[in-house]
Amino acid sequence: NSDDVTEVINYTKSNYAEPNPAYFGAGKGMNVIYLHLESLQNFVINYKLNGEEVTPFLNSLTNDENTLYFDNFFHQTAQGKTSDAEFMLENSLFGLPQGSAFTTKGLNTYQAAPAILGQQGYTSAVFHGNSGSFWNRNEIYKSFGFNKFFDSNYYQINTAEQAEYGLMDKPFYEQSIPLLESLPQPFYTKFITVSNHYPYSINQEDTTIAPATTGDKSVDGYFQTARYADEALKQFFEYLKQSGLYDHSIIVMYGDHYGISENHNKAMEQVLGKKITPYESAGLQRVPLFIRVPGMEGGVNHEYGGQVDILPTLLHLLGTDTKDYIQFGTDLLSEQHDDLVAFRNGDYVSPTITTVNGKYYDSTTGMKLAEDKMEEAQKFKEIVQQKLIYSDKVVNGDLLRFYTPENFIPVDRTTYNYNKDSE
Numbered sequence: 001n002s003d004d005v006t007e008v009i010n011y012t013k014s015n016y017a018e019p020n021p022a023y024f025g026a027g028k029g030m031n032v033i034y035l036h037l038e039s040l041q042n043f044v045i046n047y048k049l050n051g052e053e054v055t056p057f058l059n060s061l062t063n064d065e066n067t068l069y070f071d072n073f074f075h076q077t078a079q080g081k082t083s084d085a086e087f088m089l090e091n092s093l094f095g096l097p098q099g100s101a102f103t104t105k106g107l108n109t110y111q112a113a114p115a116i117l118g119q120q121g122y123t124s125a126v127f128h129g130n131s132g133s134f135w136n137r138n139e140i141y142k143s144f145g146f147n148k149f150f151d152s153n154y155y156q157i158n159t160a161e162q163a164e165y166g167l168m169d170k171p172f173y174e175q176s177i178p179l180l181e182s183l184p185q186p187f188y189t190k191f192i193t194v195s196n197h198y199p200y201s202i203n204q205e206d207t208t209i210a211p212a213t214t215g216d217k218s219v220d221g222y223f224q225t226a227r228y229a230d231e232a233l234k235q236f237f238e239y240l241k242q243s244g245l246y247d248h249s250i251i252v253m254y255g256d257h258y259g260i261s262e263n264h265n266k267a268m269e270q271v272l273g274k275k276i277t278p279y280e281s282a283g284l285q286r287v288p289l290f291i292r293v294p295g296m297e298g299g300v301n302h303e304y305g306g307q308v309d310i311l312p313t314l315l316h317l318l319g320t321d322t323k324d325y326i327q328f329g330t331d332l333l334s335e336q337h338d339d340l341v342a343f344r345n346g347d348y349v350s351p352t353i354t355t356v357n358g359k360y361y362d363s364t365t366g367m368k369l370a371e372d373k374m375e376e377a378q379k380f381k382e383i384v385q386q387k388l389i390y391s392d393k394v395v396n397g398d399l400l401r402f403y404t405p406e407n408f409i410p411v412d413r414t415t416y417n418y419n420k421d422s423e
């Protein structure tokens with residue numbers, strides 16, 4: 001009820017991080033292009049397999065003058081996988097501890113990015129070469145206020161170009177171009193790729209790097225599908241440059257969740273050349289985050305952060321203050337950014353302390369945490385728990401029904417229709 005929401009607002013207000021004037025509005029009025037990097041983990045960035053870069057294009061962006069690359073950025077997903085990542089990115093709310101909010105909370109009230117930006121004149125769209133009902137996207141996207149959802153009905157999918165979860169990335173981007181060009185600018189868009197998805201199988205004609213040789217099929221194939229995804233990205237960037245969109249679009253790329261689960265630790269130990277302790281396992285939950293803003297000074301940013309932090313970061317880059325919104329992340333570029341990264345199970349990482357399954361580690365050494373730091377570790381644990389509890393209250397209680405931020409017009413989901421024939 002409204003008492004609950006007041007409690008939550010008090011919490012999110014106290015958690016709010018002020019925009020950094022050096023970045024606030026740096027991308028004002030620009031288009032937004034999200035490129036969802038399926039199952040891409042940070043360990044592949046700048047990794048060399050037999051002396052060869054796996055993702056040369058993404059690697060080159062770590063040195064791009066207008067791109068920030070975050071190398072201590074973590075996914076925070078649980079069972080909802082891709083949908084959890086999307087849920088956090090669109091709302092700065094955590095996914096649920098069990099199941100997927102996308103499938104169980106599709107009809108809730110949200111104050112999501114497409115709606116916020118829609119009220120500033122943005123047209124929003126999602127591009128995805130899989131069936132629109134997967135993860136209940138075709139329902140929850142209406143609640144988020146997405147104007148358009150181009151699902152597999154909008155793409156030509158030949159068997160040779162079909163991956164397990166839809167159209168392969170290269171033809172996917174290619175066929176997305178005319179759809180993208182049909183949108184008025186500025187737009188807020190998201191391209192959800194699928195080629196680099198478990199079990200990482202790919203036609204050998206489509207590969208340009210040899211597989212790894214651990215003997216674990218999915219680990220070995222991962223390098224080939226990641227390379228393919230990287231090449232597809234490069235091609236799409238070429239289009240963006242040649243069309244001019246590159247110069248007035250913010251491009252955000254993020255890995256959605258781990259690609260290689262702990263069941264493959266044996267093979268991963270060969271790949272990484274070290275033992276995968278629980279501490280290392282937590283570290284492997286790093287996913288790449290790239291934010292490119294034309295004119296902004298880029299570089300490698302070591303700030304610790306997670307997927308709930310992307311929305312406030314983006315809104316501040318666009319010149320929209322987030323203080324009236326119920327959001328659980330904080331702007332990665334703010335001086336006040338909160339670098340305690342909560343995992344969905346209550347574990348956390350931070351620059352100083354990491355906890356996995358009730359054990360505490362010193363993040364700077366990976367060793368067992370010193371006794372005199374345990375008190376602080378416990379405090380962090382409580383902060384994380386409290387945050388997750390409040391986020392779950394919002395989602396489970398559908399609390400945004402009871403609160404409308406100033407100047408925000410509630411979404412009317414009945415006005416959206418994603419059927420191709422309705423065009």
Ligand code: GP9
Pocket residue numbers: 080081082083130131134165192194197
């Ligand atoms: C399917 C795709 C995969 O449409 O987004 O979802 P995942 O299995 O990674 O959660």
Ligand code: MN
Pocket residue numbers: 038039081082083256257
């Ligand atoms: Mn995924």
